[in-house]
């Protein structure tokens with residue numbers, strides 16, 4: 001690598017866009033307001049359709065403002081404008097601009113040079129060349145400032161994460177900035193979502209969220225806070241566990257687990273917060289059973305998938321379930337709105353990717369959901385989780401567990417939890433739950449659960465209700481938490497994990513008690529008995545019957 005002088009903090013990278021200014025707003029005034037509080041860490045001047053003379057004039061005036069606030073400046077595309085400015089002004093180029101090797105040759109070794117990359121191949125090429133100082137990775141979402149972006153080119157956090165993985169190969173880390181559609185709503189989930197095995201984004205590049213705002217210092221401060229929280233949570237976590245591990249601080253999760261579960265169920269049953277509202281977007285097959293199961297488990301179901309009411313409901317929900325069982329266009333749109341509202345409110349989100357391995361349509365839907373929403377818990381049977389993880393040892397033919405057995409279920413849940421940065425619950429005869437550091441195996445349950453339709457879907461609702469209870473519990477006991485999208489980093493113990501485990505145990509122990517009843521003759525009579533036994537579930541029954549262990 002060449003020794004360059006300028007060291008840039010990429011945390012909040014402002015890209016200018018005079019065409020996006022609110023009516024009547026002066027460009028220089030907007031730039032000064034954006035920088036004055038010290039939140040923006042670097043500025044890129046982006047000017048389209050003007051000649052170099054005018055660009056240089058704007059750049060010279062902009063540089064005065066940047067210098068005043070000690071913020072480094074970069075020029076977009078225009079090599080001659082960059083060269084006409086002092087060497088401390090860098091250049092950012094795209095894939096269709098002057099080839100990067102030539103740009104470096106002309107700029108010399110010391111001028112800062114950035115490159116946009118849109119896919120893994122371009123990222124690998126940038127790494128191999130070893131002549132740029134950082135890359136911009138995007139577009140993460142479709143954006144107003146770059147018309148003509150097609151859906152297929154939009155990376156989403158998961159696509160960005162794949163590019164970060166490719167960048168990781170460089171001996172000296174190549175910094176990277178996420179760009180495209182980032183704003184106060186998308187920033188946190190995107191930063192976390194783009195983290196891969198041992199690489200992470202250095203910051204976010206923002207255009208319209210700042211430039212189009214009448215008071216740009218406000219979004220600048222909010223966005224800087226989000227990046228700072230990400231870095232704080234992520235850095236301390238990464239030091240301890242490595243970049244790809246999810247940011248949970250559950251060091252003492254194995255201690256007194258059963259007592260914690262009992263304490264949480266006691267709190268949930270008597271909660272002064274009232275039954276948590278569980279918004280469930282689910283199949284028409286599972287809807288009624290899931291709603292009754294939620295009621296039996298001291299929760300309040302609402303089975304709405306309407307986009308139009310997502311924001312209103314988001315203010316009052318305790319948790320949401322996104323179940324793709326019989327998903328159509330309306331629910332697909334609804335999931336985007338409901339998932340976004342839940343993430344912004346810090347509410348747990350359960351994803352049930354029903355039958356995901358059965359069709360490419362379902363695969364696409366799940367990929368889409370995981371891109372627009374930060375999932376708190378991913379729940380699936382062996383075929384479903386294998387399909388998502390890319391394992392091919394189990395072929396999915398439908399929506400039920402079937403007879404698939406996995407060679408290494410513990411490794412599957414642990415690695416998926418690390419990769420997807422969420423809790424992962426694998427269901428079947430035995431259930432496995434992991435947060436990426438710990439994995440627990442639950443052996444409770446009854447085979448009748450496998451002989452009724454929608455038991456897995458209903459379990460998703462019970463787990464969501466249990467995690468909503470965990471959130472109320474931490475709030476009630478004033479346990480310190482950090483809200484970052486739907487991530488909740490608990491400094492004491494991971495109550496979301498405890499909550500999810502409480503849900504799994506409650507449902508499975510209820511199934512055993514139901515199956516033992518003399519009035520249960522088969523799967524038909526089992527369903528009402530299961531609802532009754534879940535309603536009658538107590539901390540004592542869980543303590544007495546729970547069969548689980550850390551594996």
Ligand SMILES: Nc1ncnc2c1ncn2[C@@H]1O[C@H](COP(=O)(O)OP(=O)(O)OP(=O)(O)O)[C@@H](O)[C@H]1O
Nearest residue numbers: 400401427428429445446447449450454455456457
């Ligand atoms: N043979 C079994 N023995 C014990 N418990 C079981 C058995 N089969 C399923 N279960 C339990 O049933 C619940 C649902 O898991 P399952 O894997 O059947 O979900 P699913 O395939 O998603 O179901 P569905 O698609 O019908 O909703 C889990 O709690 C699981 O432990």
Ligand SMILES: Cc1ncsc1CCO
Nearest residue numbers: 283285325326354399454
């Ligand atoms: C049978 C069935 N078909 C689509 S969803 C569903 C319920 C189990 O998930």
